[in-house]
Amino acid sequence: MMHMEHRLAQTQTQRLMLTQKMQQAIQILQLSGLELEQYIQQELETNPVLDQIQKEPEPEPVEEAENNDDTEVFDDIAFDLDEYASHWSDRAAEGRDLSYNPDLAERRAYYENSITKAESFTSLLLTQLRLAAKDENVFRIGERLIGDIDDKGYFSGSLAEIADEMGVPEEEVERALYVIQRLEPTGVGARDVVECLLLQINVEYPDEEELKVLVAEHLEELERRQIPQIAKAMKITPERVEELKSVLASLNPWPGHEYTSEPAQYVTPDVIVEKVDGEFVVYLPDETGPKLRISRQYYDMMKAGRMSRDEKRYVRDKVESAKWLIRNIEQRKQTILRIATTIVEHQKEFLEKGIEKIRPLTLQIVADKVGVHEATVSRATRGKYMQTPQGLFEMKFFFSPGLRHDSGEAKSSKSVQSTIKKIVNEENKAKPLSDQKIADILKERGISIARRTVTKYREALGIPSTSLRKTY
Incomplete structure (x- = not known):
């Protein structure tokens, strides 16, 4: 019969432990420059024995004036207090502000007139709507519609639900949306990409009927680069489809991004x-x-x-x-x-x-x-x-794996990607190179890689496939 009981026992084991100081060293090592500054500021606030060494401004060089006989010396000029007080009294009698400092006033005006933050996308639309709305009812409905416009500039709500919510006919909501679609940026308030592009075409290229047909009826085929099929359906040449595509590329499918994108992030080198x-x-x-x-x-x-x-x-x-x-x-x-x-x-x-x-x-x-x-x-x-x-x-x-060159020298994968990009840029756009052909060209240059590797690098570079690169 097995006997079970509670018993205290001591065992000795070895275990690798990181002290708090070692953990701090690891943490500080992986901090970026900005993160390190923030970390140091926190330590300065919590540790009273830490001091920050202030940088002393470098003294500006002072050029010594030549000691000519014509140089005036002002050290011995007497200061006439009565004359100065009389001048001050004249300013007071004229009603001028004795505390006015033109330099400080100019600086204050600069701070007051400076824009510290860009106007929001919603605020921009509301400002325009106040001027464009014919009556208070249109503005009230439009204000509600603007609340459902996303960062891309598209209206993502439901006209029927908004009409029920506000107790107005759906036709009035539709009219308010029509007003919003005439605001800047052009294309705002559209319900999908087709409507957004058509709104811009009506403003930028009102006489291009073929462009309107291309967007309204063949946008999906255009995304798949089915140029011959589109040309046949529209009864125009493939070259004309390419021309219309170039015009279409000048339009913005996301008009709201211009106002809702994050500000540029500046990088300080370490x-x-x-x-x-x-x-x-x-x-x-x-x-x-x-x-x-x-x-x-x-x-x-x-x-x-x-x-x-x-x-x-x-x-x-x-x-x-x-x-x-x-x-x-x-x-x-x-x-x-x-x-x-x-x-x-x-x-x-x-x-x-x-x-x-x-x-x-x-x-x-x-x-x-x-x-x-x-x-x-x-x-x-x-x-x-x-x-x-x-x-x-x-x-x-600067870290990348290597590929073996026929000469025995290792080539960086980034170098091979750069070579692929250069080959694609120099290809005949009417007859773009396949991935296998690119692999053959690389092999001729001493870089032996498989077709699937070329495909992987091409996709990493954001280069479209052969069919999508073809132009007519």
């Missing part, structure tokens, strides 16, 4: 590469995060004995935390600099000649040269950008 005396120099920008130091004030207070035991323990912990933060930030800088230098040494041909000369590179290759783990390289390059003579690139861009 690493800068410049060519100096024939050599590439890698360095970090000076403005990479605030400079920190430990305040001497708390050291002096501890030495003066003006703290209790608990207060001293608190300050010691904060000082230790501040030291580790400063150390981890400096270690981050050195790690990023070493990794960036290794990348630049490996990609010199790319920096000289462009993307077609980029070489294959993996995280493991960089890790071996720098002497760190592969995961460290991944964290150090995450979300960081490098400014090079070829432009601004994310540091992850």
Whole structure:
């Protein structure tokens, strides 16, 4: 019979644990420049012993005036207080504002008149509707309709439901929508892409009846590039269909995107590469995060004995935390600099000649040269950008697998993609190359890849298939 009982036992095991300081080092390493600034600001708010080193503005050079005999000296000119007070009294008697400062007034007017945020898409439509609506009822219904216009500029609601909700005939709602469809941007308020394009054609190309027929009856065939079928149905030549397609390409199928798109996001490089005396120099920008130091004030207070035991323990912990933060930030800088230098040494041909000369590179290759783990390289390059003579690139861009060239040299997949793009750009548009033909051309250039690989790279580049690239 099995005997069961509760018993205490001790066992000894080995386990890899990450201390809080190591976790902080890993976290700081993978932060981008902007994220690092935000992290440092949080630490400055929570750790009283941390100080930010303020940058002193560089003094402007002052040119010394030549000491000529004609130079006037104003140091000895007497200041006539009575004359100044009399001038001030004259201004007061004239009723002028004695506190008026023209420089400050100009600056204040600039701030008041500056637009800090662009007008919203909905606000733009409402402003136009107030001017276009013939009566209050049309404006009231139109205001409700604008609430159902999405970011693309399309009306996504139901006329019948809005009519029931507002207690008006559906014909009145239809008339209000008609008013909205005459506002800017042209095509707003359409219920589908066909109606949107037709609204724009009626304004931009009112006499192009064939263009209206093409959009109203053959838009789906046009998306599938069935040019001969469209030409036969419309009784026009394929060349005329291509001409109409070019005109159609000038229209905007999403008129609302011009006003609802997010503002451009600006990127600050974490690493800068410049060519100096024939050599590439890698360095970090000076403005990479605030400079920190430990305040001497708390050291002096501890030495003066003006703290209790608990207060001293608190300050010691904060000082230790501040030291580790400063150390981890400096270690981050050195790690990023070493990794960036290794990348630049490996990609010199790319920096000289462009993307077609980029070489294959993996995280493991960089890790071996720098002497760190592969995961460290991944964290150090995450979300960081490098400014090079070829432009601004994310540091992850420089890593790509390699394909074997017939000469024995490895070619980067990005280099092969660039070659495919160049081949497609130079092809005869009336007889576009198939993926197999592109693979044959690459093989003639010493790059042996399968047709399916060409297809994968072509789709990654956003290049349409052979049938969709054909023109007449």
